[in-house]
Amino acid sequence: MTMMREWKHIFKLDPAKDISDEHLDLICSSGTDAIMIGGTDNVTLDGVEDLLLRIKQKHVLVCILEVSTMEAIIPGFDAYYIPMVLNSKEKSWMMDIQHQGIKEYIDFLDYTELIFEGYCILNENAKAFKYTNSKLPDIEDVRAYAYMAEHVFHLPIFYVEYSGKYGDVEVVKQAKGQLESTLLFYGGGIKNSHHAKEMKEHADVIIVGNHLYDNIDEALETVAAVKVK
Numbered sequence: 001m002t003m004m005r006e007w008k009h010i011f012k013l014d015p016a017k018d019i020s021d022e023h024l025d026l027i028c029s030s031g032t033d034a035i036m037i038g039g040t041d042n043v044t045l046d047g048v049e050d051l052l053l054r055i056k057q058k059h060v061l062v063c064i065l066e067v068s069t070m071e072a073i074i075p076g077f078d079a080y081y082i083p084m085v086l087n088s089k090e091k092s093w094m095m096d097i098q099h100q101g102i103k104e105y106i107d108f109l110d111y112t113e114l115i116f117e118g119y120c121i122l123n124e125n126a127k128a129f130k131y132t133n134s135k136l137p138d139i140e141d142v143r144a145y146a147y148m149a150e151h152v153f154h155l156p157i158f159y160v161e162y163s164g165k166y167g168d169v170e171v172v173k174q175a176k177g178q179l180e181s182t183l184l185f186y187g188g189g190i191k192n193s194h195h196a197k198e199m200k201e202h203a204d205v206i207i208v209g210n211h212l213y214d215n216i217d218e219a220l221e222t223v224a225a226v227k228v229k
């Protein structure tokens, strides 16, 4: 059982992007609470397996697969996180794909940690937004999605996703205001300690992805920014 309730910080690695051994070691030794492997497009079995093996060979830390395609699911992860896109215009991204996945794996799920994430995607230019044909929510929509994540669907995670763009702090604050038991994850455009601290004021866990590939030193600093009191 992953101790998600105690986490503050996650690094998200995209299996479609190259990362050197040196940078991967720095990321895994950074003190982050977990590594999440995931992306929207070009996620392949080989890419996922390569990252998992390189991490697990040398490091002891929680490794999560955030599943975005049925084609790239492999055993060996500590947990599998399954997005449900609450603001997609198509029910399939919220329910039907997940239903198909459960149907396929139902006899193998006993010892597998499956965690469902209620995603609300707020960056119109993000690949995930376009891919899932999402509708841009306003702040009242976000509050209502957060409420539904906790009280209607009883999801463990509500994920405010701005992938590639630094988000609106007030949106994150308002989302948090609706949540008690459901954890609030925030991801998008975190590039430095200031961003990390600002979003962590409201989110339970912050996720840093793209900046690992743009400026590793700044990205690494986000760990201490939220983990040191």
Ligand SMILES: CC(C)=CCC/C(C)=C/CC/C(C)=C/CC/C(C)=C/CC/C(C)=C/CC/C(C)=C/CC/C(C)=C/COP(=O)(O)OP(=O)(O)O
Residues within 6 Å of the ligand: 014, 038, 039, 040, 041, 066, 067, 068, 069, 070, 073, 074, 075, 076, 080, 082, 083, 084, 085, 093, 094, 097, 098, 099, 100, 101, 102, 105, 108, 109, 112, 119, 126, 127, 128, 129, 131, 132, 161, 163, 164, 209, 210
């Ligand atoms: C024994 C064994 C291995 C058991 C495994 C059991 C298991 C894991 C079963 C899975 C069952 C199941 C429910 C499967 C369904 C999985 C599935 C295909 C779900 C759909 C997920 C979904 C809605 C994907 C859409 C895209 C999305 C929301 C991705 C999330 C990640 C994300 C937002 C990435 C970053 O965004 P991006 O826009 O790509 O940013 P970049 O430009 O930086 O790349």
Ligand SMILES: O=P(O)(O)OC[C@@H](O)CO
Residues within 6 Å of the ligand: 012, 161, 162, 163, 164, 165, 186, 187, 188, 189, 190, 207, 208, 209, 210, 211
């Ligand atoms: O890549 P960035 O913009 O850091 O976002 C992190 C994560 O929320 C993406 O799914």
Ligand SMILES: [Mg+2]
Residues within 6 Å of the ligand: 014, 016, 038, 039, 040, 041, 127
């Ligand atoms: Mg990606």
